[in-house]
Amino acid sequence: MLCRMTDARLPNPTPEELDAEQRALYDEIAGGPRSAGPRLFELVDRQGRLNGPFGIMLHSPAVGGALQSVGAAVRYRSVLPDRIRELAILSVAAHWNSDFELYAHVPLARHAGLTEAEVDGVVAGAEVPLEDPAERVVLEVVRALLQASDLTDEQCAAGRDAIGEKGMVELTTLVGYYATLALQLRVFRVGAPTD
Numbered sequence: 001m002l003c004r005m006t007d008a009r010l011p012n013p014t015p016e017e018l019d020a021e022q023r024a025l026y027d028e029i030a031g032g033p034r035s036a037g038p039r040l041f042e043l044v045d046r047q048g049r050l051n052g053p054f055g056i057m058l059h060s061p062a063v064g065g066a067l068q069s070v071g072a073a074v075r076y077r078s079v080l081p082d083r084i085r086e087l088a089i090l091s092v093a094a095h096w097n098s099d100f101e102l103y104a105h106v107p108l109a110r111h112a113g114l115t116e117a118e119v120d121g122v123v124a125g126a127e128v129p130l131e132d133p134a135e136r137v138v139l140e141v142v143r144a145l146l147q148a149s150d151l152t153d154e155q156c157a158a159g160r161d162a163i164g165e166k167g168m169v170e171l172t173t174l175v176g177y178y179a180t181l182a183l184q185l186r187v188f189r190v191g192a193p194t195d
Helices: 020-030 053-057 061-076 082-096 099-111 116-124 133-148 153-187
Strands: none
Touching (some): 020 053, 082 116, 082 153, 099 153, 133 153
């Protein structure tokens, strides 16, 4: 199920409509690490409204602030290499059929070095011919998490061998974080920007 912005169940306020607590969160998101580096998707629209899950976060600044901090940690302060992180994010986005997360992360995955065939395979849930053994293990682990919400002892050990204990903690957090975003995007009918 893909959602269009016009179907949104929550208003997406402009910066002028925000109260002080919302504005502080807006500034943290719009001026934080997401606004630096490669700008491969639109974080704000022409009216200055935050796109995707970030507009949802403004409706509960205390929870939204904590959530966006987790997201910033898994994206910008993680031990996971960019390719592995984007493989995992695309897997979650594809599993949840989250058009905003695909809109945002397909370009980021390409920027991280994933090929068109790799991106297409992950998004399709197909076999992906990854050369790096750690990437193959991570893709298997993420898909298992998405299907079973758990790992076998063998899958957990393989993941730990591939990316370490810290990497596994961060990977499972990443999967949960992006699943949370996908759930909110679905419930509140927030899709990829249309203009």
